[in-house]
Amino acid sequence: MQTLSKVTEHQLDTLMDIWLTSNLQAHSFVPSQYWRSHEAEVRAALPQAELTVAMTDTGRIVGFVGVQNGYIAGVFVADEMRNQHIGHRLLMHLKQRYAKLTLSVFEANAGAVRFYERERFVISATRMAEDVKQVAYEMTWKRG
Template identity: 50%
Template sequence: MQIKTLDNINNVQMSQLMAIWLAGNLQAHDFVPAAFWQENAAAVRKSLPNATITVAVNPDGQIVGFIGLQKDYIAGLFVAAKYQNQGIGHQLLAFVKHQQTVLVLDAFEQNTGAVRFYQRNGFVIAERRVEGDTHQTEYQMVWHR
């Protein structure tokens, strides 16, 4: 698996990123109505070029996972279902950890798999709050080098 940061996102890459983003949110957040993710897809598509996007690419050149950073904030980390549990999320996170001294993210409390993943990777829960749009409890999690 090749890990690299995208310079400019082309249309093919954008389609791959958005497909992984939508499927990942629907899979991981079944406690949030699917319409929420579908309605937010256009805003995410618009914001992706403004983030630093690091991708995992398989030997066929297909993006199979990505992490999006806005400065030190992890806006999302997604791996296509077929490629989960193969260490790709860890590789993406390790890649950005080498470039940052602090990382912050928000994870829904009910997304226990994500919370455990980030805790295993050195993140600690800094704050617990209710997210305004979904009304779900979320954790702000922080990692320091």
């Protein structure tokens, strides 16, 4: 795992590809245009976040997590690298650095909810995400 201090344009392109593909695949219950309409916003926000990346031996980014003030904006893994514990390793890296982490996940994304529960996150609040008309959970992990 590596924390990026400065994101290159090439790295940003890779992160955005992983971000969009992951969201489209994980959120079939959300219209794809929703994600596409937020691309510019996310592209501008990514370099402002603390970005931890997973890389292959050749230096190719295959997953990442973005954090701002203990809030995980998302855990994203390239399609061909899923189910290889990359998301787990990314979260383990963050758990060493933070005493508390929070995130938001759609209730309908049952696989992600199960993943975060296995990672010892608990549902701490429920809200309606009005922009996509989906129930979202806030999930929290605390050290100790």
